[in-house]
Amino acid sequence: MAHSNGLLGYRPGHLSFYWSWEPMREEGATVDACLSYSKSDVQARFNINVYGGKEQEMREDGKVQGVVTKARNRAERRCKRDGVTAALRVTVTYDEEETSTSTTEREQQELDRDSEVESEASDALTQSWHGLEQWRSDPQTESLSEGVAEQRRVEIVESQTKIAELELKLSEAEMRFLEGEQLRRKLHNTIQELKGNIRVFCRVRPLLPEEEDSDLPVIQYPMSVELLGRGVELHAEKGQQYTFTFDKVFGPEVEQSVVFEEISQLVQSALDGYKVCIFAYGQTGSGKTYTMLGATEPERERGMIPRSLEQIFMTSKGLEQQGWRFSMQASMLEIYNETIRDLLSASVRLSNVGQIDPASGGSKQHIVKHDANGNTTVTDLTLVEVTSWSEVATLLARAAQYRSVGKTAMNERSSRSHCVFTLRITGVNDGTEQQVNGVLNLIDLAGSERLSRSGATGERLKETQAINKSLSSLGDVISAIANKESHIPYRNSKLTYLLQPCLGGDSKTLMFVNIAPDKHSAAESLCSLRFAAKVNACEIGVPRRYARLAEARRES
Ligand SMILES: Nc1ncnc2c1ncn2[C@@H]1O[C@H](COP(=O)(O)OP(=O)(O)O)[C@@H](O)[C@H]1O
Ligand SMILES: [Mg+2]
Structure with missing residues (x-):
């Protein structure tokens, strides 16, 4: 090995x-x-x-x-x-405070020291000037004897020398401070670049009314400069504590609009011709659907899907003035037990919850195909031409009726399937003869909970196993891409095979890891955080970071 x-x-x-x-x-x-x-x-x-x-x-x-x-x-x-x-x-x-300090920590300390020196020097300078001004404006100054005047002159010269020294020190400190700032910014950008196109955001939902408030919050947020807004701590039983760092961490108070602000650039790039994938991962009840779809009412609770589409339609209208014409096609499918179902098919009828009536035509076999141009088709999948968010909203409502929902001991609305909403964007600019083909995939994954907790048996057990298989395949694919391995195991599951063109190459991927903050979810939360950390951590593997950093430094 x-x-x-x-x-x-x-x-x-x-x-x-x-x-x-x-x-x-x-x-x-x-x-x-x-x-x-x-x-x-x-x-x-x-x-x-x-x-x-x-x-x-x-x-x-x-x-x-x-x-x-x-x-x-x-x-x-x-x-x-x-x-x-x-x-x-x-x-x-x-457990104890630690003496070794990290590079960033050391840089931070140096910056802090520089800014201390800067403010000390500037204080001293102000004091010196103040003294000099006082002496000059002193009415007694003129009537002083020669000897005293001489002494004062020496004092002035000394003060002026001191001022000059302090000014020099101040400007040096300012310079170092500026350089430090620039270095910090540059390092941040380099890290972002090295992290490639996969980002992980963690979102912790609020406690629900029926959930008990434990004395010690299960989820805490480190306040250190380094981890602020990016760190999350899980406090498990027996005082065990686990700290994770992601690209962003959203606490329970963070509203949908704020979360969307962080992804709006990414969504925008689908209009520039990128393939974009946004996933929500987490156990059932952790807030995946809330994050992706949200509630229709009140408006501030609308999730990432409606906000993304609204932004895309709005921006594309704006771009028309620059000669662009866009056409958009929406499709929506569900992967359930490793089988694809078309959620927009007009012929699908449900015989009862979670069961497709075979006589209705919903039992069509859909096959995923990739062509040489990197386009993906799913055979017999309904593609609907859309021009506004309200049209999409109607489609989503229709699709919601067809989604398989089943009962588990955990949550009666537990989603047992992966739901993939895809918007294909084609843009043509008559003036410049440019053409873009972007894809936006918004994916509400099935619950990631382990078998024991959901009390699954029989058919349910088979389902759960299928879900676990495709979720672990997803993790494998993402880490294989991140590690730039020669073989990426896309074919291990329907989900990864379908998303193949969107997961590799120059596509942009974001994963939300949704976390439920209640005590009883701690074990599942730890699993989710570890899965997300696996996605995140292999991206910034140290050997690669240093190698690429050195290269970036040489270039600059
Ligand atoms: N950020 C949030 N703010 C307020 N309520 C939330 C938030 N996230 C989830 N919820 C609520 O928590 C419950 C479970 O969320 P849901 O999105 O259905 O979870 P999942 O799709 O992961 O099973 C729902 O009642 C939902 O409204
Ligand atoms: Mg859900």
């Missing part, structure tokens, strides 16, 4: 290592080892979690490096024993 290791990142109170073995794509297994470690009395705990199944906790004493090695060895042995190959991610969390 080939493995590499490296430091993912470290900051006070947190230290992460990352090891990866040849990841096992087919079976979709990941081994997570989480260690918590307190500095004074070296104690480490770690869980080994084979994704999608077995979970085990182990305790170990020893020095941190030894512990990490042990974790690695144990994971390796387990992998051998179970005949799996897996990716191991080791997270070491210090």
